Amino acid sequence: MAAGSRQSPVNIETDRAESDHEALSSKPLRWKYPSTASKKLVNPGYCWRVDCDGDGTFLTGGPLMDDVYKLEQYHCHWGCSDSRGSEHTVDGQAFAGEVGKTHEEMDKIARMLPYVSHKDEIIDVIEPIDPSKLLPADDNGYWTYLGSLTTPPCNESVTWVLFKKYIEVSHHQLNIFRNLRKFPRGEECPCHENHGVVINNFRPPLPLGNRVLRECGSF
Numbered sequence: 001m002a003a004g005s006r007q008s009p010v011n012i013e014t015d016r017a018e019s020d021h022e023a024l025s026s027k028p029l030r031w032k033y034p035s036t037a038s039k040k041l042v043n044p045g046y047c048w049r050v051d052c053d054g055d056g057t058f059l060t061g062g063p064l065m066d067d068v069y070k071l072e073q074y075h076c077h078w079g080c081s082d083s084r085g086s087e088h089t090v091d092g093q094a095f096a097g098e099v100g101k102t103h104e105e106m107d108k109i110a111r112m113l114p115y116v117s118h119k120d121e122i123i124d125v126i127e128p129i130d131p132s133k134l135l136p137a138d139d140n141g142y143w144t145y146l147g148s149l150t151t152p153p154c155n156e157s158v159t160w161v162l163f164k165k166y167i168e169v170s171h172h173q174l175n176i177f178r179n180l181r182k183f184p185r186g187e188e189c190p191c192h193e194n195h196g197v198v199i200n201n202f203r204p205p206l207p208l209g210n211r212v213l214r215e216c217g218s219f
Contacts, residue, residue, distance in 0.1 A: 001148065006156040008147030009087035010213075011205040017143055017215040029062035029142070029161065029216075031135075033071055035128035041112050045119035045182050046151075046201050048109065049075040050129065062216065063144040063159050074131055077202040078177045080194075085174075087150050087202045088162055100168030105133040110176045118185035136165035141217040150203040164215075 001007075037052045054070030079085035079096060086095040108129050115123045142163045148156040180198040183189055189196035 001156055002152070002154040004148065004154070004156050005209055006146055006148055006211065007154060007206045008150050008158060008160060009089075009203060009205050010145065010147065010208045011092060012088060012090045012143050012162065012213065013208070014091055014215075016208075017213045020214040020216060027061040027065055029059075029064075031057075031059040031132065033057050033131040035130040037071055038125045038129040038131060040122055040124055041109065041116055042122045043113075043116040043119055043180055046198060047075045047077065048113060048116070048177065048180060049073050050109065050125065050131075052131070062142070062161065063214070071131060074134070076177065078174055078199065079202065080178070080199040082171060082174060084200070085202060087205075088160075089205050095166055096169075096174060100170065102170040102173065103134075103168060105130055106167075106169050106173055110173045113176050113180065117179065118181045118183065120184050134167060136163045136167060138165055140165040141215060143213060143215045145208070145211055145213045147211075 034056050037054070037057050038050050039053050040051045042049045042051060051073045052071045054072055057071040059069040059071070060067065077085055077087055079094075082096040084094045084096065089095075108127055112123055112125070115121070140163070142161050144159065144161050146156075147158045147160045148154050149158060178197055178199050181189075182191075182196045182198055
């Protein structure tokens with residue numbers, strides 16, 4: 001499906017966004033992600049991923065209207081340097097996550113990553129991780145559009161919600177991400193490039209085309 005007309009990510013052109021405050025704010029975006037939902041940390045060979053128990057979780061409102069979604073997993077993308085890593089860009093600018101102070105909740109994940117340094121390794125989450133703390137704390141609003149998964153098979157079934165405010169993580173935390181390996185422990189590295197580490201695991205922006213990009217100024 002990667003050749004479709006509703007692919008993600010895209011470059012968010014802020015002057016192209018259509019203000020839709022009344023419609024999007026009539027049912028504010030709401031979510032609940034208990035810290036007990038995070039169950040396992042996995043290295044699938046192209047990122048780190050936290051698998052969740054969706055019981056007690058929900059995401060609804062905003063562009064999702066009355067639909068209710070449960071949290072199945074969350075994962076991260078990053079680059080080889082602190083100047084890139086985000087899949088979506090804003091007016092052509094990429095973000096690293098964004099580099100700054102140490103993020104306390106993200107540090108819980110970073111401290112466990114050495115235990116899943118190679119592909120297919122998995123570890124139980126013992127210390128509770130609150131996924132909602134990986135989202136911005138203020139209400140600067142978001143952009144939304146209809147898109148796709150950014151990894152194969154790139155299903156065009158995603159309603160993207162992109163917060164205008166970013167979170168901050170440290171350079172040290174990003175370097176821990178960059179130490180993950182693409183290959184299983186005990187196997188020979190399949191490539192010599194960068195010693196088989198997981199970096200630049202993001203898809204570049206694709207044309208928005210005739211899709212509508214909407215913005216909401218606050219939750």
